[in-house]
Amino acid sequence: MPVNGDNVRASLDAHAKICYYGGMITQLEHVLEAHAFLPIGEQNPKIKQLKGIVANSRPNPEKLFLAEGIWMLTLCEKFAAPLDSLFLCPEHIRTPEAAALADRLAARCEHRYILSEKTFAKVSERGQPDGLMALAKLPFFDLAAFRPAKNAVILVLDGIEIPGNVGTMLRMADGAGIDAVFFCNRKARMTHPKLIKGSQGAVLSVPRYEFASVEECAAWLTEHGFTIYLADTRAERYYYDEPFGKKTALVMGSERYGISREWYACCEHTLIAIPMEGSCDSLNVGVAATVLCYEAVKKNKFLRNRQTP
Numbered sequence: 001m002p003v004n005g006d007n008v009r010a011s012l013d014a015h016a017k018i019c020y021y022g023g024m025i026t027q028l029e030h031v032l033e034a035h036a037f038l039p040i041g042e043q044n045p046k047i048k049q050l051k052g053i054v055a056n057s058r059p060n061p062e063k064l065f066l067a068e069g070i071w072m073l074t075l076c077e078k079f080a081a082p083l084d085s086l087f088l089c090p091e092h093i094r095t096p097e098a099a100a101l102a103d104r105l106a107a108r109c110e111h112r113y114i115l116s117e118k119t120f121a122k123v124s125e126r127g128q129p130d131g132l133m134a135l136a137k138l139p140f141f142d143l144a145a146f147r148p149a150k151n152a153v154i155l156v157l158d159g160i161e162i163p164g165n166v167g168t169m170l171r172m173a174d175g176a177g178i179d180a181v182f183f184c185n186r187k188a189r190m191t192h193p194k195l196i197k198g199s200q201g202a203v204l205s206v207p208r209y210e211f212a213s214v215e216e217c218a219a220w221l222t223e224h225g226f227t228i229y230l231a232d233t234r235a236e237r238y239y240y241d242e243p244f245g246k247k248t249a250l251v252m253g254s255e256r257y258g259i260s261r262e263w264y265a266c267c268e269h270t271l272i273a274i275p276m277e278g279s280c281d282s283l284n285v286g287v288a289a290t291v292l293c294y295e296a297v298k299k300n301k302f303l304r305n306r307q308t309p
Contacts, residue, residue: 037114063137065138067134068126076204077105082137083136086102087120089114120133146180148226151245151300152179153293153297156251158260159184159186160186161256167195167197173206183208239295242295244299252292272292
């Protein structure tokens with residue numbers, strides 16, 4: 001009797017699936033046995049804390065943010081973001097890779113919880129959850145240990161109010177190769193869900209430092225040999241006419257009020273603008289920062305080394 005190739009392949013595929021999922025279930029059982037996971041429901045204070053952080057509706061003195069899914073939690077692991085609590089839903093753990101990640105995260109997390117499928121769905125922000133989420137803290141970057149290179153480019157965010165804009169600019173800074181992002185007059189909460197989502201993980205990887213005042217930030221930049229550029233629509237010099245090529249600090253002002261007046265009074269600076277040829281008088285701050293940062297990085301780090309981006 002001839003062998004049907006399709007039937008053989010179907011049988012092998014079914015067997016492979018049994019082995020695959022069987023191995024994953026065994027691995028997940030090991031994770032749950034090796035670490036003390038506490039089952040909790042929707043009325044537990046930890047779930048209420050989690051919901052408050054997701055909605056940005058409650059005080060967050062511990063400065064925690066929600067990291068959900070394999071991709072984001074892998075970044076937390078990669079960049080050593082401290083974990084406060086790990087939440088696991090067994091019904092949504094579908095791969096050995098997810099089970100292995102849960103095992104590694106549980107080993108470095110003090111509080112571990114099991115959620116039912118129903119409870120997990122109420123706190124998850126994803127349509128198809130991976131069964132893993134954590135309350136994490138942002139990594140700390142020590143300014144005293146920061147040693148900018150001679151061709152460094154720093155983005156300074158002065159009074160930016162919209163969390164999504166901050167997240168977008170952190171993501172851009174990562175992509176452009178910006179050496180650090182400085183904050184002064186910060187208005188947006190760094191753990192705001194829209195900032196975390198907008199950054200696409202760059203909030204974990206891009207060095208960021210906060211200053212108590214404009215004067216303190218400007219003094220640090222001056223002391224370390226940076227040329228300070230203020231993005232100002234009134235400037236007579238366009239950004240593409242500036243040679244850059246040295247330590248560069250690009251200052252972007254708030255969406256409503258622009259750059260703080262202290263910048264104009266407390267330090268030497270150069271005004272640069274982006275030409276606006278239409279009826280609008282300015283760009284979104286995130287778009288403007290992207291234009292300026294890529295130009296400065298190109299001239300400082302690529303053209304200077306006779307490379308092409």
